Amino acid sequence: MLTFLGFAMIIVFMYLIMTKRLFPLTALILIPILFAIFGGFASDLGSIIMDGVKNIAPTGIMLIFGILFFSVMIDAGLFDPLVNLILKIVKGDPVRIAMGTAILTILVSLDGDGATTYMIVVAAMLPLYKKVGMSPLVLSAIIMLGGGIMNILPWGGPTARAMTTLKMDASELFVPMIPVMLGGIIWVLFAAFWLGLKEKRKISKLAVSPQYFESIETLNTQRQLKRPGLIWFNLALTISLLVSMMLNILPLAVSFMIGFCLALIINYPKMDDQQKVLKLHAGNALSVASMIFAAGVFTGILTGTKMMDAMAASMISVIPDTWGTFFPVITAVTSAPLTFFLSNDAYYFGILPLITETGLHLGSSKLEIGAASLIGQGVHLLSPLVPSTYLLVGLAGVEFSDHLKFTMKWALGSSLAMLITAIIIGLIGF
Template identity: 65%
Template sequence: MLTILGFLMIVIFMVLIMNKKMTPLTALILVPVLIAVIAGFGPDLGGMMKDGVKEIALTGVMLIFAILYFSLMIDTGLFEPLVNVILKAVGDNPVKTTIGTAILTTLVSLDGDGSSTYIIVVAAMLPLYKKQGMNPLVLTCIVMLAGGIMNILPWGGPTARVMSSLKLGHTEIFVPMIPVMLIGLVWVFFVAYILGVKEKKKIAKHGKYTNYSKLDIVGDKDAALLRPKFLLINLILTIILLTVMILDIIPLGIAFMIAFCIASIINYPKLKDQQKIISKHAGNALSVAGMIFGAGIFTGILNGTGIMHAMGNSIIEIIPKSWGGSLNIITAIFSVPLTFFLTNDAYYFGILPIITATGDQLGISPDILGRASLVGQASHLLSPLVPSTYLLVSLAGVEFSDHLKFTLKWAIGSSIVMLLGALALSII
């Protein structure tokens, strides 16, 4: 019963947002509340939602202050030299622009943090897309595809969860996945080339795309806010912030709060200028934070009602026992929908141990199944349960539903390519 309600909840949610009948925020909150009430969990809803919001609170704080910090840095002109270099390299060529987007995302994603990657890449590339009249959905698609592959880095999250869940090291899980990641990146660059060619033809035939949102953080520049004299100081502060993040010295949300306050004082010592910065970017920060806390309510209800666990177990149970010898392939295939509809914590700590226990009975080692479970990460970042996805679409000024429809087939393609590559190289 719980499994049916779980899939019903997800189907209703996806239909509502893809057909633009509700915003992601309202759907994230109202759909699970309705399903939980129908299932008889009404009296317990308060506690479930509270737990879900508490779980995601630090992420919400981090994204709010990440937006404020990097928005401030964009206002000061920190990324202008990078944008100018890229502009010079790509010229007025959509194909070079899309490939440049893939390269930049891959390099910036080495820090393992999706939120900062999205902010930096969109800040650098969206002006080029605007100038050339390219569809921003192409930008969000390429960024998500490259970010999904790089998310497999040990410090990116899912791989660390696999290693922790299975008590294995990076040499057993991550190192063998490096060739698969490279194959995945080749696919991303191929997609970037295809999308670039399509945009070039579309612009030549129909003219430039002009329907940009006014809410993106890299919109019209305010010359009064530029601080070229503080370029080196701002660069050093940003490098320190990223170092703190990589070394995990303090919680990232706290690091962004401190960094934003320091940057505000250094660049805009006058109180009215500090207030101007906050007011200018508060809309973006609030809209993203709202969806983050909405996702917290969604996952809190999924976990609290037991729906999430029931869904995972039901999917495993439908696999015929005669297919046991192909459990590695089945794990890789099912990792795509499971990591899309479930959180990484739910999948890697709740479902993967069950899969590996089954594999142990069939003589399939846990490291193989652990690597197979990472294949789905190529499309995981498209999930409505991933907070940073809302940041990406907000920065680029596109609708989540449009981004999902545009990117889904390419993301599934990434998972298929990685699966075939892993099988061909006997990595899973």
């Protein structure tokens, strides 16, 4: 009964969010509650839900303040010198332009917001692509490749979902993934170099008007919030926060809370400016964090009612024990198509719990399963289920189908590069 109930709940959940019958936030809360009541758990529902929400509270807090912290850093202009330097260095060379696009995307993606990344990078680079005669498909492809890797940041979404499902924190799951992300970044830079080289062979190198670089500054958003005089303080604060994360000096949620408060007060001592910054970014922080807390309801019910145990037992019974050694690799390989055809909510809240329980029985660790599940993010942003992808192709002025065909092989390469890196460093057994 529990097995049937659990699988039925996941199928209904995925169907409703895939067909857009329900918004993921409401589906994550209402669907498991209805199934729990149907299964006879109405009397224990309150405690089960609260246990689930409590388990993900640190992740939700980390997401809120992580997004706000990096949003303040971008608003204050911490990254502006590097952005402008990149633009001046690339000039009219298609290879440099492509490489600069990749570096700029990786840099701006630190705030974990794909829409912000697309708007900033396309606004800065598209005029240059047009000036030189480069294909805008190269621009959209490189931005998506870089964004796909940086989407693994714990405040970006997928990692937070994985941490919620696996009941792990950032130091346990994300920090070991950093070398894997570096492997993916190396691939992105290679892809950018190769695409730039192909463009260079197709077009003649043209001179770019010096006035272009003088106009770059006007492309920076929120000019009134820039704080160039505090760049060294902001840089030191950001490095300190990253060191704290790497060394696990404080829980990441606490580090971001402290870091955000210091950044906000010192960069914007006036109350009006502080309120302006919060209004600008509160919506993004709230939308991501509310999804995570809603997921606490889903995973809490799935676990507290023992549906998860029953479903895992049924899956374990049909999987040969000889698959145990290769299970993390199988998870990594399948995560690419699954996160392409499913939303992150459906995969990390609906599929990953089953994969995890099965993998633990076969001898895999939660870290291996979690890392493997994130490798598919190299492809995920190409999915037609990702709303921000339509923003990217719209800003770049390309057709979605053309973007998909042009980028897919490079996106698969990103996931492959991360998988190879994970195997080499021993994060995933083989």
